[in-house]
Amino acid sequence: xxxxxxxxxxxxxxxxxxxxxxxxxxxxxxxxxxxxxxxxxxxxxxxxxxxxxxxxxxxxxxxxxxxxxxxxxxxxxxxxxxxxxxxxxxxxxxxxxxxxxxxxxxxxxxxxxxxxxxxxxxxxxxxxxxxxxxxxxxxxxxxxxxxxxxxxxxxxxxxxxxxxxxxxxxxxxxxxxxxxxxxxxxxxxxxxxxxxxxxxxxxxxxxxxxxxxxxxxxxxxxxxxxxxxxxxxxxxxxxxxxxxxxxxxxxxxxxxxxxxxxxxxxxxxxxxx
Amino acid sequence: xxxxxxxxxxxxxxxxxxxxxxxxxxxxxxxxxxxxxxxxxxxxxxxxxxxxxxxxxxxxxxxxxxxxxxxxxxxxxxxxxxxxxxxxxxxxxxxxxxxxxxxxxxxxxxxxxxxxxxxxxxxxxxxxxxxxxxxxxxxxxxxxxxxxxxxxxxxxxxxxxxxxxxxxxxxxxxxxxxxxxxxxxxxxxxxxxxxxxxxxxxxxxxxxxxxxxxxxxxxxxxxxxxxxxxxxxxxxxxxxxxxxxxxxxxxxxxxxxxxxxxxxxxxxxxxxxxxxxxxxxxxxxxxxxxxxxxxxxxxxxxxxxxxxxxxxxxxxxxxxxxxxxxxxxxxxxxxxxxxxxxxxxxxxxxxxxxxxxxxxxxxxxxxxxxxxxxxxxxxxxxxxxxxxxxxxxxxxxxxxxxxxxxxxxxxxxxxxxxxxxxxxxxxxxxxxxxxxxxxxxxxxxxxxxxxxxxxxxxxxxxxxxxxxxxxxxxxxxxxxxxxxxxxxxxxxxxxxxxxxxxxxxxxxxxxxxxxxxxxxxxxxxxxxxxxxxxxxxxxxxxxxxxxxxxxxxxxxxxxxxxxxxxxxxxxxxxxxxxxxxxxxxxxxxxxxxxxxxxxxxxxxxxxxxxxxxxxxxxx
Numbered sequence: 001x002x003x004x005x006x007x008x009x010x011x012x013x014x015x016x017x018x019x020x021x022x023x024x025x026x027x028x029x030x031x032x033x034x035x036x037x038x039x040x041x042x043x044x045x046x047x048x049x050x051x052x053x054x055x056x057x058x059x060x061x062x063x064x065x066x067x068x069x070x071x072x073x074x075x076x077x078x079x080x081x082x083x084x085x086x087x088x089x090x091x092x093x094x095x096x097x098x099x100x101x102x103x104x105x106x107x108x109x110x111x112x113x114x115x116x117x118x119x120x121x122x123x124x125x126x127x128x129x130x131x132x133x134x135x136x137x138x139x140x141x142x143x144x145x146x147x148x149x150x151x152x153x154x155x156x157x158x159x160x161x162x163x164x165x166x167x168x169x170x171x172x173x174x175x176x177x178x179x180x181x182x183x184x185x186x187x188x189x190x191x192x193x194x195x196x197x198x199x200x201x202x203x204x205x206x207x208x209x210x211x212x213x214x215x216x217x218x219x220x221x222x223x224x225x226x227x228x229x230x231x232x233x234x235x236x237x238x239x240x241x242x243x244x245x246x247x248x249x250x251x252x253x254x255x256x257x258x259x260x261x262x263x264x265x266x267x268x269x270x271x272x273x
Numbered sequence: 274x275x276x277x278x279x280x281x282x283x284x285x286x287x288x289x290x291x292x293x294x295x296x297x298x299x300x301x302x303x304x305x306x307x308x309x310x311x312x313x314x315x316x317x318x319x320x321x322x323x324x325x326x327x328x329x330x331x332x333x334x335x336x337x338x339x340x341x342x343x344x345x346x347x348x349x350x351x352x353x354x355x356x357x358x359x360x361x362x363x364x365x366x367x368x369x370x371x372x373x374x375x376x377x378x379x380x381x382x383x384x385x386x387x388x389x390x391x392x393x394x395x396x397x398x399x400x401x402x403x404x405x406x407x408x409x410x411x412x413x414x415x416x417x418x419x420x421x422x423x424x425x426x427x428x429x430x431x432x433x434x435x436x437x438x439x440x441x442x443x444x445x446x447x448x449x450x451x452x453x454x455x456x457x458x459x460x461x462x463x464x465x466x467x468x469x470x471x472x473x474x475x476x477x478x479x480x481x482x483x484x485x486x487x488x489x490x491x492x493x494x495x496x497x498x499x500x501x502x503x504x505x506x507x508x509x510x511x512x513x514x515x516x517x518x519x520x521x522x523x524x525x526x527x528x529x530x531x532x533x534x535x536x537x538x539x540x541x542x543x544x545x546x547x548x549x550x551x552x553x554x555x556x557x558x559x560x561x562x563x564x565x566x567x568x569x570x571x572x573x574x575x576x577x578x579x580x581x582x583x584x585x586x587x588x589x590x591x592x593x594x595x596x597x598x599x600x601x602x603x604x605x606x607x608x609x610x611x612x613x614x615x616x617x618x619x620x621x622x623x624x625x626x627x628x629x630x631x632x633x634x635x636x637x638x639x640x641x642x643x644x645x646x647x648x649x650x651x652x653x654x655x656x657x658x659x660x661x662x663x664x665x666x667x668x669x670x671x672x673x674x675x676x677x678x679x680x681x682x683x684x685x686x687x688x689x690x691x692x693x694x695x696x697x698x699x700x701x702x703x704x705x706x707x708x709x710x711x712x713x714x715x716x717x718x719x720x721x722x723x724x725x726x727x728x729x730x731x732x733x734x735x736x737x738x739x740x741x742x743x744x745x746x747x748x749x750x751x752x753x754x755x756x757x758x759x760x761x762x763x764x765x766x767x768x769x770x771x772x773x774x775x776x777x778x779x780x781x782x783x784x785x786x787x788x789x790x791x792x793x794x795x796x797x798x799x800x801x802x803x804x805x806x807x808x809x810x811x812x813x814x815x816x817x818x819x820x821x822x823x824x825x826x827x828x829x830x831x832x833x834x835x836x837x838x839x840x841x842x843x844x845x846x847x848x849x850x851x852x853x854x855x856x857x858x859x860x861x862x863x864x865x866x867x868x869x870x871x872x873x874x875x876x877x878x879x880x881x882x883x884x885x886x887x888x889x890x891x892x
Contacts, residue, residue: 073768103770111768117761120784120886130769133779166886182769 023091026051026220027072027190032086034067036079041067043244044086049237054212054221056235056252058228060267063241065224069192071095072222073109074102090190107134110183110219114195116176118167123150123159126167126178130186145185152218153181154211173204180211184219191215193223197230209234228268232256240264308866315863318856319550321535321543324391324403326517327362328383336383339364339375340391340403340517342535346379365393365401367850369516373400374852387536390419392514394524394532397439397560400853402524404514409526412509428526431510435527442503445496447818453493460486466720554860563814563844564854568861570816572868574732574834575801577820579872581736582743582800587793589740590747591782597748598755599777601694611752618745626806629738630730634810638727638734640709643719648712657710661703668693668700726831730811732820733830738810739803743796750795754788755781783886790880794873801869804838812839814847837865 027049034042042064049055057065070076071088074095088095095105107130118126125132127149128142136142146163150156155177159170167178176196183191193212197205212221212234225231231238232252239249240263248255248264259265326340341362348356358379367373394402406419409428417424460482467479507527515521531553533546557567601607639646649657671693718726727733758781766776804812813833820832841861844854 075764075768078764078767103772106768107770109768111765113761113765113768115761117759117765119762119766119780129766129771129779133766133769133771133775179765182765186770 023051024048026091027222028087028089028092029068030087030089032068032071032088033084034064034071034076035083036067037081041244042071045246047239047246047249049220049222051220052216052218053236054216054223054234056231056238057222057224057241058226058231058238058267059241059247061226064244065239065241066194068241069194069222069224072190072192073106073111075106075111077102107186108188109190109192110186110188111192112176112179112183112194112196114198116172116179116199118170118175118178118182121167122164123167123170123178124163127181127185129182134186149181149185150178152184152215153177154207154214155181171204173200173207176200176204176208177211180208180215184215189220191219191221193221195224195226198226205230228256240267242267311859311862311866314856314859318860319547319554321393321533321538321546321550323387324393324535325385325387326391327377327385329377329381330383331381338517338519339377340388341365341375344374349376363401365403366399366516368399368402369518369520369522373850389534389537391517391536392532392534395530395565396524397528397530400561400565400850402514402529404516404522407513407515407521410511410513410523428512428532431526432529432532435507436530438503438507438527442500442507445500445503450493450496450500452824453489453496457486457489457493460489462720469720555864559815562848563840564848564850564857568835568837568840568857568864570819571835571837571840571861572864573819573821574812574816575837575865575868576872578732578736578739578807578834578836579797579801581732582739583793583797583876585736585740586743586747586796586800587789590744590792590796591751591789593744594748594751594755595777595782598752599773599781614745614748618749620742621805622742622803623805625738625742626809629734629741629806629810633734633737634728634730636709638725638729638731641717642726642728643716643722644714645709645711649710651712654707654710654712657703658707661700661707664696664700664703668696671696729831730809730813730833731831732811732834735807735811735834738806739800742803742806743800746796746799747789747792750792751785751789754785754791757788758784787880787884790876790883794876794880797872797876798869801872802838802865804836804842807836807839808842812836814839814843837861837868841865 025048029045029047029049032042032045033040045064045068057069059065067076071084072090072095076082084096090105090108093100110130119129121129124142124146127146131137131142131145147156147160150159155174158174159178162169167175170178176199180191180196197208200208209230212223215221216236223231223235235252237250238252238255240247240255240259240261242263248259248261250260255264256268259268322342324340324342326338328336328338330336339362341364344361344363346358346360349359351357359376360379360382362375362377363373364370364375365373388405390405392404392406394404396402406424406428408419409417409424409431411417417427464479464482467476467482468474472479508525510526511523512526512529513521513523531549533542538546554567555572556569558570559568560566597607597610601610648654716722762780762784763776766780767773771779811833813835816833816835818829818832820829820834821827822829841858844861845851845858848854
């Protein structure tokens with residue numbers, strides 16, 4: 001079977017109306033502020049991200065979109081001298097609640113990075129990594145998860161004969177899809193994507209975008225992108241950030257073609273700066 | 274005349290490039306010169322050189338003959354202020370001439386010839402002999418003149434027989450007699466223990482042991498008689514020879530190891546002698562205060578010590594580096610620790626040797642042998658032991674304690690996290706105190722005291738000392754390698770739900786392994802070539818046995834050993850005949866360098882393998 005996802009029809013994707021979300025406020029950002037040392041990187045952002053849709057964060061560099069994304073799985077905790085105020089809730093449960101634990105949070109929130117970063121391991125071990133660290137080592141289960149995740153990432157047909165070879169033998173686009181397979185292996189509820197196509201060529205980008213529209217059937221996807229066309233092609237809702245503030249947030253079609261704010265209008269039409 | 278920038282003859286920076294190149298060239302030339310010197314002198318040692326016979330007029334006008342191998346020609350200052358050319362001659366026959374070397378004025382030489390019949394014999398004692406063979410005399414009195422056609426074959430056959438006999442003798446004396454000796458010694462120790470334990474000297478256990486000793490003694494005597502007989506057989510056949518000076522001497526064929534006629538050898542014959550020398554050098558034991566024979570025990574000792582050193586230094590260095598780089602909060606304390614580690618690399622190695630002698634040999638070694646000498650009185654020891662147990666419990670509790678829930682656990686360091694290094698240090702300190710001051714432990718080898726077992730230099734202590742010395746190299750290299758692991762890979766692992774330790778263990782360490790290997794390679798190279806600390810922690814001029822052999826428990830970590838680096842020092846500066854030892858010094862140096870190269874190549878190929886396996890993606 002030829003992988004259909006390899007030749008996506010992008011116009012069909014972008015023009016489809018957003019499906020009604022299951023829970024319109026699956027992720028709630030509630031008056032959230034965030035500081036790197038003294039730098040106020042996120043300023044009083046309040047927004048609701050719906051379940052099983054693709055929400056795109058756009059905005060110029062340094063506007064806080066990646067910072068907010070990395071707070072959704074608390075990856076910013078690694079940095080020294082940080083501080084936050086306000087709250088973020090996923091499915092009603094606060095990330096900063098004393099009873100919630102960061103490791104179990106990260107099991108619920110998968111992440112794909114700007115620069116593809118497979119581990120120095122075989123393709124198979126890359127995919128099942130999150131199960132291994134959770135102590136799940138049954139071969140049958142791992143095999144099943146590996147195949148399911150690689151199929152989910154539209155990579156199975158390309159790598160099924162070399163599962164036990166190094167992941168570094170793959171092309172850039174394949175490595176990024178491998179990272180997606182790795183992120184969805186543990187069946188998270190949310191998939192965070194930080195400019196997932198920034199390091200890829202146009203063909204690989206199209207493959208990843210087609211994959212995202214498939215994945216939203218199952219996952220709530222939040223994507224950071226610099227590319228307005230990409231936001232238009234794949235996302236259901238788009239948020240425009242500027243200088244740490246949320247300027248405008250709404251359905252993608254509306255935000256890109258008919259923004260309410262002057263600043264958004266300037267940015268999406270390329271007059272920014 | 275004015276010149277604009279475009280008219281300049283040189284591009285700016287051109288001269289600096291030349292200076293850099295010149296600096297590199299100087300360094301390379303010096304290294305190449307050193308290697309060439311060692312390689313040239315080291316290889317030439319094994320090549321058979323022609324032997325000349327000189328007719329020399331002595332001061333009183335009489336003429337005499339002397340034969341030998343030309344070593345060098347040099348100019349000597351005379352008392353009148355002029356210079357005179359003289360040659361240095363290796364004459365051998367130390368037993369006849371008293372010296373193995375002689376200087377002869379070039380003016381005094383009347384003629385030089387290279388008689389084909391001149392023979393060179395390598396002997397068990399007194400070094401080489403140079404002579405014209407006269408006749409072979411068997412023990413029954415039958416003689417065979419050197420002119421007889423079958424003389425060469427018969428002589429060779431005699432020599433082979435002697436060599437076979439000697440190797441059997443070695444096996445008998447070192448192996449079988451040695452084993453009986455060890456058994457008798459063990460039983461004597463047991464008797465001593467029994468007597469010390471209050472058993473009567475006439476009790477059944479003691480007398481049974483005494484009977485067994487008597488039986489072993491009988492076997493011992495038989496073997497000694499056998500060895501004496503074999504020694505006598507080595508003395509049976511005699512070779513009558515005539516030296517160039519005209520003197521006639523007899524040599525026992527049993528004392529000759531190898532002989533050949535240097536002036537009659539073809540190129541292939543010379544190659545054969547060369548190979549024989551190389552093989553003997555690498556595989557046999559030294560003779561005659563190490564100036565003759567091979568250096569196999571030194572090669573083996575160096576090899577075992579280096580491997581042991583690598584095995585000891587790697588875990589310590591890697592664990593320390595992981596804590597320093599990954600866990601410790603990067604504050605003033607860690608900076609100070611890092612500076613200390615780096616400075617440790619600059620401490621003279623002899624200081625490490627003295628520390629090893631004091632701490633490992635006299636401290637730990639003596640403790641293993643006979644327990645502590647001045648134990649804490651129980652009324653002090655018990656509180657210390659209890660404090661240790663409390664600290665241990667505390668550390669275990671701190672270790673299993675889950676990170677403070679809710680708080681930014683990996684970033685905000687709670688009170689418990691700050692406490693960890695302090696509690697760990699206290700626990701280790703109290704643990705060492707509890708163990709080393711225990712009044713109820715009397716050592717594992719107390720029965721053989723006052724002869725020390727571990728309480729004297731040995732290969733384990735030498736390796737530990739070198740491991741300590743090379744620890745900074747491994748720590749620094751590992752830290753660099755850990756720092757070089759891309760951030761993205763760590764974040765990906767954490768985003769997959771891995772804990773910090775799982776991230777380090779499963780992703781960061783494999784990526785850093787090639788860098789860690791680089792550190793271990795450097796540590797091995799430095800350790801293998803080190804001499805000063807070894808001289809006081811376990812290296813000896815001549816070790817009776819190897820640190821690894823087929824005798825249980827196979828690894829004898831307490832044994833003293835031989836080392837190539839020390840061998841060089843010993844040959845060059847401690848040997849009674851330094852002229853005779855000079856070629857051996859070069860050959861040993863060459864071998865030490867080869868050994869280090871081989872060990873490094875092995876480690877480098879391992880690293881290349883790891884790199885292929887774990888290579889970070891090129892981007």
